[in-house]
Structures are given as structure tokens and as C-alpha cells.
Amino acid sequence: GAVVSQHPSRVICKSGTSVKIECRSLDFQATTMFWYRQFPKQSLMLMATSNEGSKATYEQGVEKDKFLINHASLTLSTLTVTSAHPEDSSFYICSARNLLQKNYGYTFGSGTRLTVV
Amino acid sequence: GIQVEQSPPDLILQEGANSTLRCNFSDSVNNLQWFHQNPWGQLINLFYIPSGTKQNGRLSATTVATERYSLLYISSSQTTDSGVYFCAVAWVSGSRLTFGEGTQLTVNP
Numbered sequence: 492g493a494v495v496s497q498h499p500s501r502v503i504c505k506s507g508t509s510v511k512i513e514c515r516s517l518d519f520q521a522t523t524m525f526w527y528r529q530f531p532k533q534s535l536m537l538m539a540t541s542n543e544g545s546k547a548t549y550e551q552g553v554e555k556d557k558f559l560i561n562h563a564s565l566t567l568s569t570l571t572v573t574s575a576h577p578e579d580s581s582f583y584i585c586s587a588r589n590l591l592q593k594n595y596g597y598t599f600g601s602g603t604r605l606t607v608v
Numbered sequence: 609g610i611q612v613e614q615s616p617p618d619l620i621l622q623e624g625a626n627s628t629l630r631c632n633f634s635d636s637v638n639n640l641q642w643f644h645q646n647p648w649g650q651l652i653n654l655f656y657i658p659s660g661t662k663q664n665g666r667l668s669a670t671t672v673a674t675e676r677y678s679l680l681y682i683s684s685s686q687t688t689d690s691g692v693y694f695c696a697v698a699w700v701s702g703s704r705l706t707f708g709e710g711t712q713l714t715v716n717p
Contacts, residue, residue, distance in 0.1 A: 525704055525705070529649075533709075534694065534707045534708065534709045534710055535694070535696075535707045536707075537704050537705075537706075540704060582649055584649070584651065586705070594656060595653070595656055596639060596641045596653060596656035597639075597641065597653075597696075597698075597705055598653060599643075599650075599651040599653075601648075601649070601650050602649040602650065602651075604649065
């Protein structure tokens with residue numbers, strides 16, 4: 492299998508607070524997970540690569556101190572948006588690949604719609 | 609990095625019509641996938657197709673890796689086919705996926 496579960500699906504938070512988003516691989520182990528962000532009417536842009544047991548690799552222009560990524564186990568990666576502001580409002584999606592099913596490709600979570608008010 | 613271009617950006621069809629979506633990529637790829645993003649944002653994996661041809665019901669896809677393009681065919685379109693179709697590629701197995709800008713498909717009854 493290759494099921495990725497993401498929670499919460501929707502969250503509204505006040506400006507200045509932090510929000511944690513969880514991404515779990517349910518039926519396989521994922522040493523690497525990917526976090527994407529999608530603004531309305533736009534494509535998905537990679538934010539960071541989450542590596543189990545080590546530091547995440549961030550794409551250029553993504554603030555690592557603002558978007559904290561933790562990948563403490565082979566089935567769970569978390570993205571924490573710290574001190575959120577309205578411009579952080581977006582759709583966040585995680586992805587992973589079951590390397591034992593190489594003919595399937597990457598699977599995506601259902602996404603988290605973050606609204607900062 | 610790899611560049612991915614999709615065409616057309618927008619497509620409006622009447623129910624029952626056929627369509628072809630195209631994805632061009634700038635370098636050799638190890639992974640190519642077609643996704644359908646539904647109105648709730650969920651990305652549905654349609655095909656994993658770094659080369660060759662696959663079919664799944666009314667959908668089929670062909671990737672000509674040597675010429676660096678892939679085509680997604682939708683036959684007898686239905687209103688439920690509406691949404692955004694993305695092509696995404698990876699240069700190396702296990703590396704990040706790079707997405708195209710997508711094709712917004714609207715199927716009218």
C-alpha cells in the first residue's frame with residue numbers, strides 16, 4: 492500500500508500563534524517526506540524535504556525558523572508554522588513514496604488548508 | 609532544475625468530448641506522474657508513467673522519454689472529470705517532484 496494521512500484538514504488560527512500539521516505514512520515506512528505549499532490558482536511548490544532522524548532540507552526562500560519540520564520516526568513528519576501571519580494562509584500538502592512499490596510513484600496527503608486571521 | 613510545461617492552461621469541454629493534455633519537460637526524468645486535483649484539494653495519482661503507455665478506463669497516458677513529453681488522454685469526458693490536472697517529474701528516483709502549472713479542465717453537462 493501507499494497511504495498518506497494528513498491532519499488537520501482545515502485549521503483557522505489567530506495571527507502570532509503556531510500551528511502543527513501531521514503527515515503519516517500508514518502502511519509503509521518513509522525515510523523521506525516532502526512538504527509542499529499551494530496558493531490559490533497556482534501549482535504546488537516544494538518547501539522542504541523531511542529526512543528521518545536528521546535535519547530537513549529547505550528550498551531557497553523558505554524560512555527554516557518559521558516552518559519547523561520534525562521527522563522523528565519512519566512514519567511521521569510534522570510541519571509547524573510558527574508565529575503565523577495572514578500571508579502564511581495557504582494549502583499545505585505532504586508527500587511520501589513507498590520505495591518497495593517503485594512502479595507507483597509518490598502519494599500525497601489530503602492537504603491542510605490554513606487560514607490565519 | 610527541471611522545467612515542466614503543461615498545455616493548455618485551460619480547457620472547457622462538453623460532456624462526452626475527448627481531450628488531450630500535454631506535458632513537456634526539459635531533461636531526462638526517472639519519474640513522471642499525472643495527478644488530478646479535485647475541488648477539495650486532494651491530489652489523485654492517475655498514472656506513474658516515466659515511459660510507455662498505460663490505460664485506466666477512460667484515461668490513458670503516453671510518455672515518450674526520448675522526446676521529453678507526456679500526453680494524458682481523457683475520453684468521453686464527464687462532469688466529474690473537472691478539476692486541475694498536474695504533471696510532475698523527478699530527475700532521480702526518490703528525489704523531489706517538480707510540478708507543472710497544471711491544466712484547469714471544466715466539463716459542462
